[in-house]
Amino acid sequence: MLLGLVAAALTMGPVVAADAGTADYEIEVSLDPDTHRLQASERVRWTNSTATPTDEIYLHLYLNAFASSETTFMRELRGSSLRGRVALSDDWGWVRIERMVLDGSVDLMPEMEFVRPDDDNADDFSVARVALGRVVEPGDVVELEIEFSAQLPRVIARTGFMDDFYLVGQWFPKLGVFEGEEGWNCHQFHASSEFFADFGRYRVSITLPENWVLGATGVESGSAPADGGRRTVTYRAERVHDFAWCAAPPDLMEVVETDFSPGRDVPLQWLERAQSLLGLSAAELELPPMRLRLIVPRAQRVLAPRMVRAARLSVAWFGLFYGPYPYPQLTIVSPPRGAEEAGGMEYPNFIGTGANRLDAYSPFSWSSDIEAVTVHEFGHQYFQGMLASNEFEEAWLDEGVNTYAELECMTAIAADGLVPEIRPFPYWGAERLALAVPQVPVKVGVRAWDYRRRWVYYLASYAKTAVVLRTAEGLIGAEAMALGLRSYFDRHAFGHPSGHDLVATLSDAAGQDLGPFFEQAIWSDAVPDWAVTSVRQRTPKTAGGFSWDGGEWHVIEGDETDGADDEAADSDIWQVDVELARLGDFIGPVDVELTWADGASERRTWGGEERWVSWRLEGSERLAQVVVDPDGVWALETRRADNYWRDKPAREDHPLWWVREFLGIAGNMFLKWS
Amino acid sequence: MADTPSPGSGLRLALRLRKLVAAVWLMSMAVFLPAQLVMNRAVGATRANLPDSPLPPGDSMLILVEVIRPVAGLLALALGSGVLALLAWSVLWHGGVVRWWKGAGAASVQLAEILGHGIVWWWRYARLVVVAVAVTAAMLAAIWVPLKPLIRSAETAAGGGRAGVLLATGLVLTVVVMSICWLATLRGAWLLGESGRRSAVVAWLRGLGSTLRQPIRSLWTLILWSLPGFALLALPLLVEGLAAWLVLLPAWLGSAYCWVALYLSFAPKEPRAKPTISPLEPPTFANKRFPTQS
Numbered sequence: 013m014l015l016g017l018v019a020a021a022l023t024m025g026p027v028v029a030a031d032a033g034t035a036d037y038e039i040e041v042s043l044d045p046d047t048h049r050l051q052a053s054e055r056v057r058w059t060n061s062t063a064t065p066t067d068e069i070y071l072h073l074y075l076n077a078f079a080s081s082e083t084t085f086m087r088e089l090r091g092s093s094l095r096g097r098v099a100l101s102d103d104w105g106w107v108r109i110e111r112m113v114l115d116g117s118v119d120l121m122p123e124m125e126f127v128r129p130d131d132d133n134a135d136d137f138s139v140a141r142v143a144l145g146r147v148v149e150p151g152d153v154v155e156l157e158i159e160f161s162a163q164l165p166r167v168i169a170r171t172g173f174m175d176d177f178y179l180v181g182q183w184f185p186k187l188g189v190f191e192g193e194e195g196w197n198c199h200q201f202h203a204s205s206e207f208f209a210d211f212g213r214y215r216v217s218i219t220l221p222e223n224w225v226l227g228a229t230g231v232e233s234g235s236a237p238a239d240g241g242r243r244t245v246t247y248r249a250e251r252v253h254d255f256a257w258c259a260a261p262p263d264l265m266e267v268v269e270t271d272f273s274p275g276r277d278v279p280l281q282w283l284e285r286a287q288s289l290l291g292l293s294a295a296e297l298e299l300p301p302m303r304l305r306l307i308v309p310r311a312q313r314v315l316a317p318r319m320v321r322a323a324r325l326s327v328a329w330f331g332l333f334y335g336p337y338p339y340p341q342l343t344i345v346s347p348p349r350g351a352e353e354a355g356g357m358e359y360p361n362f363i364g365t366g367a368n369r370l371d372a373y374s375p376f377s378w379s380s381d382i383e384a385v386t387v388h389e390f391g392h393q394y395f396q397g398m399l400a401s402n403e404f405e406e407a408w409l410d411e412g413v414n415t416y417a418e419l420e421c422m423t424a425i426a427a428d429g430l431v432p433e434i435r436p437f438p439y440w441g442a443e444r445l446a447l448a449v450p451q452v453p454v455k456v457g458v459r460a461w462d463y464r465r466r467w468v469y470y471l472a473s474y475a476k477t478a479v480v481l482r483t484a485e486g487l488i489g490a491e492a493m494a495l496g497l498r499s500y501f502d503r504h505a506f507g508h509p510s511g512h513d514l515v516a517t518l519s520d521a522a523g524q525d526l527g528p529f530f531e532q533a534i535w536s537d538a539v540p541d542w543a544v545t546s547v548r549q550r551t552p553k554t555a556g557g558f559s560w561d562g563g564e565w566h567v568i569e570g571d572e573t574d575g576a577d578d579e580a581a582d583s584d585i586w587q588v589d590v591e592l593a594r595l596g597d598f599i600g601p602v603d604v605e606l607t608w609a610d611g612a613s614e615r616r617t618w619g620g621e622e623r624w625v626s627w628r629l630e631g632s633e634r635l636a637q638v639v640v641d642p643d644g645v646w647a648l649e650t651r652r653a654d655n656y657w658r659d660k661p662a663r664e665d666h667p668l669w670w671v672r673e674f675l676g677i678a679g680n681m682f683l684k685w686s
Numbered sequence: 687m688a689d690t691p692s693p694g695s696g697l698r699l700a701l702r703l704r705k706l707v708a709a710v711w712l713m714s715m716a717v718f719l720p721a722q723l724v725m726n727r728a729v730g731a732t733r734a735n736l737p738d739s740p741l742p743p744g745d746s747m748l749i750l751v752e753v754i755r756p757v758a759g760l761l762a763l764a765l766g767s768g769v770l771a772l773l774a775w776s777v778l779w780h781g782g783v784v785r786w787w788k789g790a791g792a793a794s795v796q797l798a799e800i801l802g803h804g805i806v807w808w809w810r811y812a813r814l815v816v817v818a819v820a821v822t823a824a825m826l827a828a829i830w831v832p833l834k835p836l837i838r839s840a841e842t843a844a845g846g847g848r849a850g851v852l853l854a855t856g857l858v859l860t861v862v863v864m865s866i867c868w869l870a871t872l873r874g875a876w877l878l879g880e881s882g883r884r885s886a887v888v889a890w891l892r893g894l895g896s897t898l899r900q901p902i903r904s905l906w907t908l909i910l911w912s913l914p915g916f917a918l919l920a921l922p923l924l925v926e927g928l929a930a931w932l933v934l935l936p937a938w939l940g941s942a943y944c945w946v947a948l949y950l951s952f953a954p955k956e957p958r959a960k961p962t963i964s965p966l967e968p969p970t971f972a973n974k975r976f977p978t979q980s
Contacts, residue, residue: 311840311849349838369840369849441744448748607737637737644742653732653749661734666930668922669733670725673750675923680747 034061034210035187035253042219043259048173050162054184057155060148062192067147069154070127070198071140074182077201078105078165082135084128085169088203088461105165105172109185113157114144120156130200130461138201140185158185167351170364174351176264181256181359182207189508199404204469205460206396206403206410209253211506216255219244225265227307227343228257229362251338251506252360253400258307258345265348268306268316274299277324278332281428286332289494299331303341309348314372315382318433319346319365322383325430326390329421333494334394335501342393344386356385358392365389378435379683383425388418398505406511407460407469408534412477413514417497419443419478437683440482440647446475448650453537456480457511479647480533486645487529487600488522496521532598533648541596542620542640543654548589549634588629590638594620595651605642609633609659615642634659689954690900691907696951700943703950705797706779711942717771720764728757773815778804780949781811784879787953807879813886814878818871821890825863829856869904870894872952907951915944
């Protein structure tokens with residue numbers, strides 16, 4: 013009933029939140045390929061959409077994170093690169109504000125100062141505070157005119173140049189987010205964090221060599237010749253919180269123009285599944301058509317059809333299950349070799365995928381990397397693109413939730429055979445294994461830069477969060493989970509939802525308070541771990557000792573045994589003591605399946621509040637099997653060896669069983685890492 | 687001058703050396719017994735508690751990793767020592783067979799005699815293996831060190847199809863080089879048994895020369911025996927359930943037969959037995975040739 017009400021509340025598309033248009037940008041930028049520099053002017057129109065007045069603004073100057081080896085970003089990177097591919101040597105990047113004027117007349121340059129809200133690193137210049145000299149009341153509008161130049165770094169952390177290829181992200185002075193009484197939320201650029209910004213309208217004119225390939229957030233709205241064999245191309249984007257672009261000469265990259273057509277690209281089985289889970293009709297699930305622009309190295313041209321297919325499947329999956337993609341266009345860039353660090357990244361309407369030329373050949377083509385990266389990055393159009401959570405403070409809310417969605421989509425793609433090239437891969441099994449191998453208790457709900465190691469950040473924000481949501485799905489059911497995530501999108505699209513907003517929405521869909529579950533799973537490092545610690549079986553006849561009856565002691569006949577040797581006991585009743593223990597700190601309900609020798613089985617649920625429980629059972633047969641969490645609901649539990657007990661041990665039926673197991677793992681590793 | 691390899695001869699000689707085949711078969715299983723025991727002790731008890739029904743997704747891998755983790759070092763030791771033992775055993779019987787074949791007692795087939803010969807010549811043949819491994823590694827490096835940057839640059843080139851061609855070329859060359867090195871080692875092993883020849887390097891090089899002089903025949907012999915040898919080795923992995931037990935023993939016996947037959951296919955046509963010397967003739971007479979003999 014509750015699910016039905018939630019389903020009925022689902023709308024066809026996202027609701028535009030109140031802060032749409034909070035920060036509007038008009039930028040004119042010129043790229044100099046010889047020096048890898050940008051020269052730009054920027055007009056920012058900011059509306060104080062809170063109920064709190066302010067007399068200051070905060071600006072992100074992200075490119076300054078690459079200004080020296082002593083910035084907070086580079087210190088946290090410890091001299092390596094973001095993804096282990098490229099390390100800066102002397103190709104530093106920076107952004108310098110050369111002029112800043114308020115409301116067309118007030119020079120703000122003397123009022124600008126660099127601040128370090130997260131640490132006291134005097135060598136970090138990625139955040140600037142500007143005193144406005146006047147109070148901006150709620151609803152008031154501020155207009156800033158900024159002139160700046162920027163030096164692009166050799167590609168690092170999703171931005172920069174590699175030879176003639178440019179992926180230009182985090183490149184312009186960008187407002188933080190004003191959160192009313194809590195002030196400005198404007199963190200420094202950290203090695204393990206991404207971004208947070210208000211929605212707005214962007215109009216960006218880019219001047220570059222005339223025949224170069226260009227792709228950007230939004231859609232092209234005009235193109236005009238410029239001086240010196242160059243041209244100026246204008247892009248417009250609505251309801252986005254960032255703007256990125258890429259450029260390259262035509263002999264390096266080419267553009268594949270195509271589209272997403274729902275009648276052609278939505279798999280029927282997915283439509284039926286969405287109808288079933290969400291309780292919506294086909295008409296209610298109808299998706300709009302859109303343009304797809306793929307910018308791909310000429311060397312990877314042979315892989316373009318596969319990338320396009322992956323993008324179409326992504327649009328279909330996320331559109332059906334979370335809500336229609338509301339923008340008219342998506343641009344996908346696959347960086348050339350050497351610029352891989354610019355791939356695997358998401359910006360509004362603009363994603364970086366990744367491929368290797370050898371992916372065109374078997375057995376490398378068996379790996380689903382192209383699909384997985386494309387699905388993941390497209391998923392970010394929802395989880396952070398439109399659901400603009402704070403990636404600095406709650407990285408799990410976009411990366412983890414999106415990884416969950418990606419794995420659901422990839423599992424469906426593989427199960428439905430929608431990409432014939434790829435081989436079956438245990439997506440969820442691999443994610444659980446990734447979580448299990450380090451054996452480190454991980455707390456998810458911490459700020460991105462507070463993780464002691466960057467790999468812990470990845471483990472927590474991606475793998476653990478995804479497995480947490482998988483566990484939540486197991487506990488509340490696939491239907492409630494689907495409805496909850498759809499509802500989350502409908503409620504919070506174009507806003508800044510928090511982790512607690514997600515929990516509240518899922519709780520509503522499930523009809524139960526999921527707070528205790530998520531408090532442990534996200535905001536603590538508790539680990540679920542249950543075990544069958546003991547099973548003892550005996551017939552009543554085997555009881556022994558003395559009993560007081562009628563004023564005298566009687567000897568009880570029978571010999572105590574542990575049941576293993578008394579198959580021949582002539583009693584019809586077996587008494588069984590099953591003892592379970594909770595070895596982990598995580599408290600939650602877990603199902604236990606008890607199967608008798610005649611095949612009859614029953615299920616009990618143990619709340620798990622205590623450290624252990626003992627159940628006495630009686631039956632006409634011996635107890636044959638005990639399984640804790642028989643359906644694998646608790647994907648988060650990674651120590652599973654002691655969840656199983658059998659009265660009669662199973663015999664290995666294959667002499668080389670372990671060789672087969674190892675070969676299976678080796679095969680999966682190849683599919684994952686090839 | 688090398689004799690022409692003969693798979694038929696290998697087939698017949700391997701039948702004569704059926705005790706050796708049996709020994710190779712038993713050893714191929716015995717060397718992995720420690721690893722099997724470690725796995726059975728570490729994992730067997732846990733797996734014995736698993737239900738017959740399918741496990742939840744990922745549980746199988748998780749359980750394997752969980753229970754192996756405490757014995758990972760021991761397992762690595764068992765597997766490593768197994769591989770080394772297999773290598774040492776292979777060196778032993780290969781050397782023993784050569785000395786037996788070239789010896790005067792070629793007509794008699796005593797396993798103990800072969801193994802005894804193998805022990806005597808073990809170091810000589812171990813050196814040959816070291817040479818073979820070193821040369822193979824060097825040749826593979828010679829292929830892939832220049833090829834890798836070529837493939838990388840081809841991946842960025844417009845069209846890009848060359849990357850796949852280069853990769854395929856590299857893989858084909860790898861197979862060819864490994865086959866040639868394997869053949870050179872097999873043939874070198876027979877040459878290393880010649881009297882007065884103690885240099886493993888020279889024997890290997892002469893084995894390489896013999897291989898290159900008869901490339902088709904050598905390769906054909908290798909394919910004829912190694913393909914079924916590998917296939918029989920892998921066959922039990924493809925069979926499900928208890929039937930795998932029934933398949934394992936004969937399949938690995940067949941595989942052992944293939945390896946022995948492969949080696950014997952390169953044996954000289956006739957054993958170079960010591961000439962029979964009459965007690966009535968002076969010792970030096972036997973080494974002299976009559977002018978009419980060619």
